[in-house]
Amino acid sequence: xxxxxxxxxxxxxxxxxxxxxxxxxxxxxxxxxxxxxxxxxxxxxxxxxxxxxxxxxxxxxxxxxxxxxxxxxxxxxxxxxxxxxxxxxxxxxxxxxxxxxxxxxxxxxxxxxxxxxxxxxxxxxxxxxxxxxxxxxxxxxxxxxxxxxxxxxxxxxxxxxxxxxxxxxxxxxxxxxxxxxxxxxxxxxxxxxxxxxxxxxxxxxxxxxxxxxxxxxxxxxxxxxxxxxxxxxxxxxxxxxxxxxxxxxxxxxxxxxxxxxxxxxxxxxxxxxxxxxxxxxxxxxxxxxxxxxxxxxxxxxxxxxxxxxxxxxxxxxxxxxxxxxxx
Amino acid sequence: xxxxxxxxxxxxxxxxxxxxxxxxxxxxxxxxxxxxxxxxxxxxxxxxxxxxxxxxxxxxxxxxxxxxxxxxxxxxxxxxxxxxxxxxxxxxxxxxxxxxxxxxxxxxxxxxxxxxxxxxxxxxxxxxxxxxxxxxxxxxxxxxxxxxxxxxxxxxxxxxxxxxxxxxxxxxxxxxxxxxxxxxxxxxxxxxxxxxxxxxxxxxxxxxxxxxxxxxxxxxxxxxxxxxxxxxxxxxxxxxxxxxxxxxxxxxxxxxxxxxxxxxxxxxxxxxxxxxxxxxxxxxxxxxxxxxxxxxxxxxxxxxxxxxxxxxxxxxxxxxxxxxxxxxxxxxxxxxxxxxxxxxxxxxxxxxxxxxxxxxxxxxxxxxxxxxxxxxxxxxxxxxxxxxxxxxxxxxxxxxxxxxxxxxxxxxxxxxxxxxxxxxxxxxxxxxxxxxxxxxxxxxxxxxxxxxxxxxxxxxxxxxxxxxxxxxxxxxxxxxxxxxxxxxxxxxxxxxxxx
Numbered sequence: 001x002x003x004x005x006x007x008x009x010x011x012x013x014x015x016x017x018x019x020x021x022x023x024x025x026x027x028x029x030x031x032x033x034x035x036x037x038x039x040x041x042x043x044x045x046x047x048x049x050x051x052x053x054x055x056x057x058x059x060x061x062x063x064x065x066x067x068x069x070x071x072x073x074x075x076x077x078x079x080x081x082x083x084x085x086x087x088x089x090x091x092x093x094x095x096x097x098x099x100x101x102x103x104x105x106x107x108x109x110x111x112x113x114x115x116x117x118x119x120x121x122x123x124x125x126x127x128x129x130x131x132x133x134x135x136x137x138x139x140x141x142x143x144x145x146x147x148x149x150x151x152x153x154x155x156x157x158x159x160x161x162x163x164x165x166x167x168x169x170x171x172x173x174x175x176x177x178x179x180x181x182x183x184x185x186x187x188x189x190x191x192x193x194x195x196x197x198x199x200x201x202x203x204x205x206x207x208x209x210x211x212x213x214x215x216x217x218x219x220x221x222x223x224x225x226x227x228x229x230x231x232x233x234x235x236x237x238x239x240x241x242x243x244x245x246x247x248x249x250x251x252x253x254x255x256x257x258x259x260x261x262x263x264x265x266x267x268x269x270x271x272x273x274x275x276x277x278x279x280x281x282x283x284x285x286x287x288x289x290x291x292x293x294x295x296x297x298x299x300x301x302x303x304x305x306x307x308x309x310x311x312x313x314x315x316x317x318x319x320x321x322x323x324x325x326x327x
Numbered sequence: 328x329x330x331x332x333x334x335x336x337x338x339x340x341x342x343x344x345x346x347x348x349x350x351x352x353x354x355x356x357x358x359x360x361x362x363x364x365x366x367x368x369x370x371x372x373x374x375x376x377x378x379x380x381x382x383x384x385x386x387x388x389x390x391x392x393x394x395x396x397x398x399x400x401x402x403x404x405x406x407x408x409x410x411x412x413x414x415x416x417x418x419x420x421x422x423x424x425x426x427x428x429x430x431x432x433x434x435x436x437x438x439x440x441x442x443x444x445x446x447x448x449x450x451x452x453x454x455x456x457x458x459x460x461x462x463x464x465x466x467x468x469x470x471x472x473x474x475x476x477x478x479x480x481x482x483x484x485x486x487x488x489x490x491x492x493x494x495x496x497x498x499x500x501x502x503x504x505x506x507x508x509x510x511x512x513x514x515x516x517x518x519x520x521x522x523x524x525x526x527x528x529x530x531x532x533x534x535x536x537x538x539x540x541x542x543x544x545x546x547x548x549x550x551x552x553x554x555x556x557x558x559x560x561x562x563x564x565x566x567x568x569x570x571x572x573x574x575x576x577x578x579x580x581x582x583x584x585x586x587x588x589x590x591x592x593x594x595x596x597x598x599x600x601x602x603x604x605x606x607x608x609x610x611x612x613x614x615x616x617x618x619x620x621x622x623x624x625x626x627x628x629x630x631x632x633x634x635x636x637x638x639x640x641x642x643x644x645x646x647x648x649x650x651x652x653x654x655x656x657x658x659x660x661x662x663x664x665x666x667x668x669x670x671x672x673x674x675x676x677x678x679x680x681x682x683x684x685x686x687x688x689x690x691x692x693x694x695x696x697x698x699x700x701x702x703x704x705x706x707x708x709x710x711x712x713x714x715x716x717x718x719x720x721x722x723x724x725x726x727x728x729x730x731x732x733x734x735x736x737x738x739x740x741x742x743x744x745x746x747x748x749x750x751x752x753x754x755x756x757x758x759x760x761x762x763x764x765x766x767x768x769x770x771x772x773x774x775x776x777x778x779x780x781x782x783x784x785x786x787x788x789x790x791x792x793x794x795x796x797x798x799x800x801x802x803x804x805x806x807x808x809x810x811x812x813x814x815x816x817x818x819x820x821x822x823x824x825x826x
Contacts, residue, residue: 207420216403
């Protein structure tokens with residue numbers, strides 16, 4: 001009866017995460033044995049760096065998927081937020097904080113639009129966010145005039161992702177800020193998902209929406225809130241990618257949503273809603289980037305890397321099904 | 328009982344899309360009273376109570392709470408007035424804990440109102456459970472609880488609102504005898520605290536045990552209110568159906584010399600099925616009695632190939648057969664009608680014709696893989712007529728039909744597939760009395776035509792009324808076999824509770 005109360009990141013299904021974590025370790029051991037270059041500090045930092053954007057997007061998706069929704073627009077929304085940051089900073093010359101606020105604010109706004117389409121107009125989430133995906137892709141191209149927007153006039157912008165606060169304190173650990181931001185976002189998201197009202201209603205909606213409605217909860221409001229928070233987090237991803245490239249690339253973004261959803265699913269979150277953890281999602285994101293990085297180091301051709309990633313996704317979900325069947 | 332009624336509903340009217348569901352209905356509930364609301368499916372009981380719970384808006388009439396007229400525009404408004412409803416299909420979030428379910432929408436907060444105070448949540452839930460004398464860890468995910476415990480969580484939720492009116496829609500439909508007793512204990516406790524309870528049920532025998540008064544509805548109208556004690560059941564049934572039921576059980580036919588069509592020997596599957604053996608003869612109705620969880624459904628599923636077996640031999644018409652999947656079972660003429668029609672038996676979004684033909688599609692497939700739609704329609708129409716399925720046409724969506732007619736469609740599906748060994752798992756669950764007697768008649772006819780039938784039922788009167796022979800199970804074992812004419816409720820219960 002008296003089990004210890006689950007700690008923040010490990011709630012609620014620890015065993016499930018252990019499996020994903022074990023797979024991640026196994027992959028790392030395998031690649032270390034296969035290539036001496038894998039365990040080099042430079043390479044590990046580049047894996048961390050490469051995980052940042054997909055990891056943050058996957059966190060955004062986790063909220064939506066836990067509530068039994070789906071968001072196909074996270075990739076192009078990320079780009080749209082980057083473009084809006086470019087408009088604020090480069091075209092209008094506003095200070096850095098305004099650009100950051102613009103990215104997150106427009107992200108939340110677009111998320112709210114998706115949420116309203118789904119909650120109020122009853123458009124199925126798949127279709128609503130598919131529409132938003134294309135709409136935002138087009139808007140990004142229109143607003144930027146189909147050309148990249150560079151942030152050369154805002155020197156602090158590239159520091160968001162590239163500098164290393166940790167490295168300043170501990171010179172031996174030159175971990176870029178992008179990774180720090182990923183972990184801060186993950187921690188905040190884990191608190192929000194497990195401890196906050198928003199997270200509670202996300203799980204409740206994913207588990208049994210009708211029951212939530214009959215309990216007198218404003219279901220529409222919380223759906224919009226879930227998509228808005230997800231959108232705001234996509235804004236953070238937009239800042240990270242724009243900062244890394246020192247530019248907003250309007251043609252980028254499509255395809256990122258599938259990587260993000262894959263990371264969520266590998267991390268053990270069910271697409272039918274009601275279960276899921278941020279820790280699992282982060283592990284899922286790392287499995288994907290370790291795989292890409294390791295296969296590249298082993299000089300596996302790009303096209304085969306994609307094949308392997310596909311197989312891994314199917315295997316991950318299948319092991320999860322097996323585990324459930326046994327339980 | 329001259330107290331002021333806690334609820335008075337007068338002149339209530341309600342239509343859906345122009346179809347009248349309720350007309351000039353009334354209902355009254357006293358504090359500390361258990362008031363049973365009876366009527367066939369579609370009589371308007373649930374609609375009436377959904378109006379009281381604020382789920383539907385009213386078209387006409389008024390609701391008075393403790394003498395004051397009120398407007399109940401939403402479930403939340405009704406909750407705030409102290410009215411709670413427990414739906415037949417429990418409305419819980421299975422992934423969330425008991426405590427989280429109870430306080431959904433009203434979580435105690437911390438951290439500037441942004442965070443949920445989990446400790447306070449669990450403490451408050453534990454207090455409610457304590458008040459109910461219920462041993463339950465508030466942190467348990469609801470999905471892991473039994474249906475009975477889940478219902479207790481719903482009741483706890485209702486109590487947490489300080490409810491003065493509690494509406495329960497068929498609360499015992501999925502409970503066994505022990506669990507029902509526990510539920511009645513809680514109901515009596517609430518009654519003593521002055522809570523008014525509306526009790527919707529199809530089970531007549533429960534009325535005498537728990538209800539003070541009975542209100543009967545029929546065709547969207549209130550027929551009358553009578554005291555539960557001293558009113559003969561026949562009177563209530565007549566009020567419900569508007570006519571007397573000719574339901575006298577005939578002497579069961581002697582089937583003891585008919586050829587054995589199914590022989591099961593030493594069937595095992597984990598703890599649910601331990602060494603079960605039985606035979607089934609042509610033209611026989613074999614009743615499977617026992618408490619819920621005794622392993623009856625598991626036996627049926629194992630024979631049907633839906634679950635893998637660990638050991639055991641199955642012979643169909645004398646031949647040993649290997650059944651590894653439902654496909655094998657159907658090929659040997661075995662059909663299974665699941666207790667949960669919506670989940671396992673029917674594609675409710677599709678029409679009658681498709682559902683009837685679901686197991687026999689191949690037969691209606693002509694050259695080039697195209698369906699012979701004319702033959703399909705003829706076959707479906709044939710069964711609609713033969714089983715008197717009430718539907719406007721064979722193209723009607725199955726979800727729009729009543730439970731009794733849905734059940735008949737599942738039967739039609741297996742008959743069309745030429746199954747002559749049929750497992751009926753709780754064939755009358757959730758079906759009203761009129762449709763029940765039709766299903767009984769149909770089972771009698773099928774047996775008379777030579778079909779062999781296993782009927783699993785948790786309602787003892789039903790087992791006694793229908794079976795030619797009764798097999799009793801307890802904890803995965805067969806604990807006894809009774810010929811129909813020697814069986815009584817007491818004998819069955821004794822065997823069903825043998826440890």
